[in-house]
Amino acid sequence: MLAQLRPAIVMIALFSLLTGLAYPLAITAIAQLAFKDNANGSLIERDGVTIGSRLIGQNFTSARYFHGRPSATVAPDPEDSSKTIDAPYNAANSGGSNLGPTSKKLVDRVDAAIEAEFAAGRIDVVAADAATASASGLDPHISPQFALAQAPAVAAARKLTPARVQALVEARIEQRVAGVIGEPRVNVLELNLALDELR
Incomplete structure (x- = not known):
């Protein structure tokens, strides 16, 4: 044996x-x-402090910044651990909403996102990523269409000319990988950092 x-x-x-x-x-x-x-996570540092990652989106709420696409991530409800609450860009709980196209909750969420964009005066044409969450809920990129649509409102909030902010967006557009993989995109964190560097 x-x-x-x-x-x-x-x-x-x-x-x-x-x-x-x-x-x-x-x-x-x-x-x-x-x-x-x-x-090591594609971390972005400023003055020795880590402020984010190129790979994980952040929730920007100020009118002075470009906003990422909606995030469907959740976190445990502090009052009832058997339930969850919305927690945008919660990197500890990545995932989509798993709501189907016939879901009333999904339709209401998309309608609310569209209304919020119009009400804030950030857009006049709704890009798909302005109203829908990504599969991970942590997408750090938005489409050039969504970024350019937000440019006039961001320029007004910062007292800059729309042309200057639009030029900043156009300079930050990342093209398809090897010319065929993916879609053109703009990294929201990097765009907002470049915006902060404008004088």
């Missing part, structure tokens, strides 16, 4: 070391050498 157990124990120990220790360490080392910024 010991003759049969020994190979099994040796194989368990060997593969545990190989797949549980050697492989993760090798991949971590390669990532740190070849893709250090990405491997």
Whole structure:
């Protein structure tokens, strides 16, 4: 019996070391050498303070800033842990709403988002990402159409010319990867940081 157990124990120990220790360490080392910024979360720092990530959206509410797309993330209700409450851009609970196209709650949410954009005077034409959440709820990008639609309201809130803010948006448009993957997009955090640097 010991003759049969020994190979099994040796194989368990060997593969545990190989797949549980050697492989993760090798991949971590390669990532740190070849893709250090990405491997460490693509963090953005200002004056030695981490203020966000290029990969995770933030909830901007001031009229002086561009707004990201709606976020459907939730958090536990502090008053009743069996329930959840809306918590936009909650990175600890990434996920979409899972509401289907016939859901009244989804229709009401989209209608409310459209009304809020019109009421704030930020847009006159509604881009799809102005009213719908992403699958993760943490999308850091918006479409150029949504960013350009917000430019006049942001310019007015900052007492800048609309042309200057529009030029800033156009300079921050990221094109498709390799010319074919994805859609043109604007990173909201990076755009707002560039906006803060304007004099």
